[in-house]
Amino acid sequence: DAGVIQSPRHEVTEMGQEVTLRCKPISGHDYLFWYRQTMMRGLELLIYFNNNVPIDDSGMPEDRFSAKMPNASFSTLKIQPSEPRDSAVYFCASSLRASGYEQYFGPGTRLTVT
Amino acid sequence: GESVGLHLPTLSVQEGDNSIINCAYSNSASDYFIWYKQESGKGPQFIIDIRSNMDKRQGQRVTVLLNKTVKHLSLQIAATQPGDSAVYFCAASFYGQNFVFGPGTRLSVLP
Numbered sequence: 001d002a003g004v005i006q007s008p009r010h011e012v013t014e015m016g017q018e019v020t021l022r023c024k025p026i027s028g029h030d031y032l033f034w035y036r037q038t039m040m041r042g043l044e045l046l047i048y049f050n051n052n053v054p055i056d057d058s059g060m061p062e063d064r065f066s067a068k069m070p071n072a073s074f075s076t077l078k079i080q081p082s083e084p085r086d087s088a089v090y091f092c093a094s095s096l097r098a099s100g101y102e103q104y105f106g107p108g109t110r111l112t113v114t
Numbered sequence: 115g116e117s118v119g120l121h122l123p124t125l126s127v128q129e130g131d132n133s134i135i136n137c138a139y140s141n142s143a144s145d146y147f148i149w150y151k152q153e154s155g156k157g158p159q160f161i162i163d164i165r166s167n168m169d170k171r172q173g174q175r176v177t178v179l180l181n182k183t184v185k186h187l188s189l190q191i192a193a194t195q196p197g198d199s200a201v202y203f204c205a206a207s208f209y210g211q212n213f214v215f216g217p218g219t220r221l222s223v224l225p
Contacts, residue, residue, distance in 0.1 A: 004157075031179055033213075043158070043218075056211070091157050091158070101207065105159070
């Protein structure tokens, strides 16, 4: 398997623009997680899905953030409108609960909002 | 809520020496813990995990110790190698959900 795939790897956008980050989990995994990493706050869990259903979105910073998982092989994290403080590295991770709690992380998307 | 912290933000060790990275957590209900390694420009990579019904678990050159009494865990790396240079994170969860990550410790291996 190719592992968790994220796109784009880098995104630079202007404040106020819409940003969509994409994730393809490992085939067969039933959990998908979105994280944000900054120097100040470290790794923060934003939202996670089980079998495409959002389970806990309490980590989503505000209404400007939304996440969807239309099928088992694809998820998006959207920020609209984007703000400079959203600049961070966004990671997607997936896991197979039957095999334990280990999460496999993607390479991340580095987002810069100017 | 849960918070996870580390005792040292950076750690430098000589190649061949053993490394010990510490982590404290706040939620006594946490029952599952993971150590991750993150190299520059990459996502975190699983190293080893431990459940709260254990106090020690060993992997290849790594050992995790869990002290539930003081809510502390540590990662020990034996015979540290240059390839071990990275940022190490601990994470705590309850029943494998809502993982809370610590801020990370940067391990530098000196030749």
